[in-house]
Amino acid sequence: MQAHWTAPGTIVMVVQAWKKTLQRHFLRRQMLKVNPRKEFFRLGISEIRAELKSLGVETLWTMAAEAYEYRETIRIEQQIQENPVIEQQ
Numbered sequence: 483m484q485a486h487w488t489a490p491g492t493i494v495m496v497v498q499a500w501k502k503t504l505q506r507h508f509l510r511r512q513m514l515k516v517n518p519r520k521e522f523f524r525l526g527i528s529e530i531r532a533e534l535k536s537l538g539v540e541t542l543w544t545m546a547a548e549a550y551e552y553r554e555t556i557r558i559e560q561q562i563q564e565n566p567v568i569e570q571q
Contacts, residue, residue, distance in 0.1 A: 500534070507533055508529075508530075511524050527545075
């Protein structure tokens with residue numbers, strides 16, 4: 483069984499059983515205790531990776547996503563902070 487990771491902090495699982503297994507394992511790290519359907523956890527990708535490895539799940543990892551639009555947005559925001567005149571144009 484394989485899992486596929488698409489973006490930083492985002493999990494897209496091929497097999498729902500692995501997803502539930504991870505959610506149970508990291509239950510204490512869940513951010514929203516009131517609404518468990520909101521699947522947000524306080525943990526790093528390395529922790530998820532280690533747990534999947536311990537479960538024997540084969541995964542394909544892309545640790546540096548292209549994310550062109552995100553990186554371009556960050557660059558523009560930095561330019562605006564450095565030169566406020568740009569924001570007015």
